Amino acid sequence: MKDIRRQFQSLIDRFGTRILLDTEHYPDYARDASEITVSPGAIFFAENETDVITAIALCREASVPIIFRGAGTGYTGGAVPITNGLVLSLERLKRLEVDDVQKRAFCGPGIITIDLMQQAEQVGLFYPPDPASYDESTLGGNVAENAGGLHCKKYGVTKDYIIGLRAVTIRGELLKTGVYSDGDLFDLTGVLLGSEGLLAAITEIAVRLIDLPKTGPTILAAFDTAEDAARTVAEIMRNGIVPAVMEFMDGDAVTCSNRYEKTVEIDRAEAILLFESSGHDATATAERIHSICRTNRAILLRQEDDPAKAMLLWKVRRNLSRAVKASAEMKIAEDVCVPPSQLPKLVAFVNELDARLPVRVNSYGHAGDGNLHVNFLVEKTDETIQPLIDQAVKELFHKTLALGGTLTGEHGIGLAKKAFLHLEFDTSTRASMKKVKAVFDPTNLLNPGKMFA
Numbered sequence: 001m002k003d004i005r006r007q008f009q010s011l012i013d014r015f016g017t018r019i020l021l022d023t024e025h026y027p028d029y030a031r032d033a034s035e036i037t038v039s040p041g042a043i044f045f046a047e048n049e050t051d052v053i054t055a056i057a058l059c060r061e062a063s064v065p066i067i068f069r070g071a072g073t074g075y076t077g078g079a080v081p082i083t084n085g086l087v088l089s090l091e092r093l094k095r096l097e098v099d100d101v102q103k104r105a106f107c108g109p110g111i112i113t114i115d116l117m118q119q120a121e122q123v124g125l126f127y128p129p130d131p132a133s134y135d136e137s138t139l140g141g142n143v144a145e146n147a148g149g150l151h152c153k154k155y156g157v158t159k160d161y162i163i164g165l166r167a168v169t170i171r172g173e174l175l176k177t178g179v180y181s182d183g184d185l186f187d188l189t190g191v192l193l194g195s196e197g198l199l200a201a202i203t204e205i206a207v208r209l210i211d212l213p214k215t216g217p218t219i220l221a222a223f224d225t226a227e228d229a230a231r232t233v234a235e236i237m238r239n240g241i242v243p244a245v246m247e248f249m250d251g252d253a254v255t256c257s258n259r260y261e262k263t264v265e266i267d268r269a270e271a272i273l274l275f276e277s278s279g280h281d282a283t284a285t286a287e288r289i290h291s292i293c294r295t296n297r298a299i300l301l302r303q304e305d306d307p308a309k310a311m312l313l314w315k316v317r318r319n320l321s322r323a324v325k326a327s328a329e330m331k332i333a334e335d336v337c338v339p340p341s342q343l344p345k346l347v348a349f350v351n352e353l354d355a356r357l358p359v360r361v362n363s364y365g366h367a368g369d370g371n372l373h374v375n376f377l378v379e380k381t382d383e384t385i386q387p388l389i390d391q392a393v394k395e396l397f398h399k400t401l402a403l404g405g406t407l408t409g410e411h412g413i414g415l416a417k418k419a420f421l422h423l424e425f426d427t428s429t430r431a432s433m434k435k436v437k438a439v440f441d442p443t444n445l446l447n448p449g450k451m452f453a
């Protein structure tokens with residue numbers, strides 16, 4: 001404890017008991033949704049941007065590593081601490097100002113995604129990027145991971161809505177990009193987007209909002225095989241139909257969701273697709289979706305026009321991550337993405353893994369983007385199982401890349417995928433990424449040990 005105190009002394013001198021050294025009382029701050037757990041040296045809840053500037057400057061002088069944190073819902077260990085590090089939580093920076101004339105909002109990084117969406121909706125505006133964690137995740141975490149969401153196919157992901165950032169660098173200096181800066185040239189917003197806490201602390205986010213579209217019907221389609229559902233997705237894309245939401249869930253995932261909270265009666269289904277159409281042509285789009293589902297052997301088609309009833313259908317999807325986790329002792333969640341035309345092949349490969357491995361393997365995801373969350377579900381851990389899963393994960397990554405896809409649909413690299421970065425990015429690209437990191441953080445104090453193996 002003495003050594004720890006010494007390391008954080010300058011921070012304690014400045015912030016007193018706000019530097020929390022009794023980290024064992026804050027177990028949630030030792031992990032994120034990846035479940036990788038490491039106790040930090042100390043935790044600090046910043047109340048404002050000045051706190052962030054001061055804390056970072058003091059950490060730099062004392063060579064204390066810093067791990068920025070939003071809500072800790074990340075799946076790849078990005079917010080997992082290191083033992084001698086300071087967890088710098090941004091969750092209390094909650095400024096939210098919606099400008100309905102210029103159609104934009106200024107948000108503290110601690111704003112929960114759904115709160116921005118609801119405030120925007122009150123003035124007829126829409127912030128579309130809605131990760132399934134939208135009732136927990138922070139906007140700071142969304143920017144740092146470039147989060148996707150259910151509406152991403154039609155409306156885009158986080159990066160498509162960020163028009164400026166305020167951020168604090170390791171030198172304790174304020175960086176202003178996009179609308180916060182004086183000019184449009186050399187916009188550094190894109191450099192910070194998806195930077196996973198490696199480059200700077202994001203302290204304010206300016207987002208653009210769009211007019212709230214007219215929401216059309218929600219459609220649930222059930223299929224006898226996962227491949228039929230995946231082929232339907234490919235067919236819908238090929239026909240130029242753009243649903244506002246198109247989500248895929250395999251049969252095991254649907255069972256998990258039903259056991260967790262039964263909101264819809266589905267007798268049997270080896271896979272389901274959930275659609276929402278929106279905009280002036282929502283009804284016509286819904287009709288075309290019905291027709292393609294029927295051609296691809298849908299065994300059940302149900303449409304809800306009443307938003308309250310549609311919510312029950314969406315709960316099947318919104319509950320999924322927690323439901324799948326609750327269904328086994330251990331969940332190893334991967335997140336890959338292929339061109340939607342290749343989704344049938346990827347889904348078939350996941351089924352093959354499920355048949356071959358001594359654990360359940362299920363999948364679901366934002367199908368319009370070809371995004372698939374593949375979960376390895378272990379009922380009872382023993383030392384023979386982990387190597388088999390490790391091998392299967394490698395095969396999954398190789399298959400994904402062979403199908404023209406990417407290793408991370410939306411969950412980032414963090415700790416969990418850093419050993420695989422070289423599979424997707426060649427040596428010179430990785431070297432350039434490291435050079436950017438070194439420019440921002442020459443002494444490697446910001447989230448060290450992440451992203452690069």
Ligand SMILES: Cc1cc2nc3c(=O)[nH]c(=O)nc-3n(C[C@H](O)[C@H](O)[C@H](O)COP(=O)(O)OP(=O)(O)OC[C@H]3O[C@@H](n4cnc5c(N)ncnc54)[C@H](O)[C@@H]3O)c2cc1C
Binds near residue numbers: 070090133148200447
């Ligand atoms: C149930 C569930 C469903 C999910 N569904 C989706 C989904 O549909 N789409 C999707 O993309 N993701 C999804 N995720 C993953 C996760 O919610 C997102 O990655 C989210 O953006 C993380 O936000 P957070 O506030 O929890 O960030 P954290 O987990 O706290 O942090 C994530 C990373 O961002 C960094 N960071 C956080 N805040 C800041 C900041 N202010 N400045 C600099 N760096 C920062 C951290 O250091 C870390 O590297 C899901 C997770 C769960 C548990």
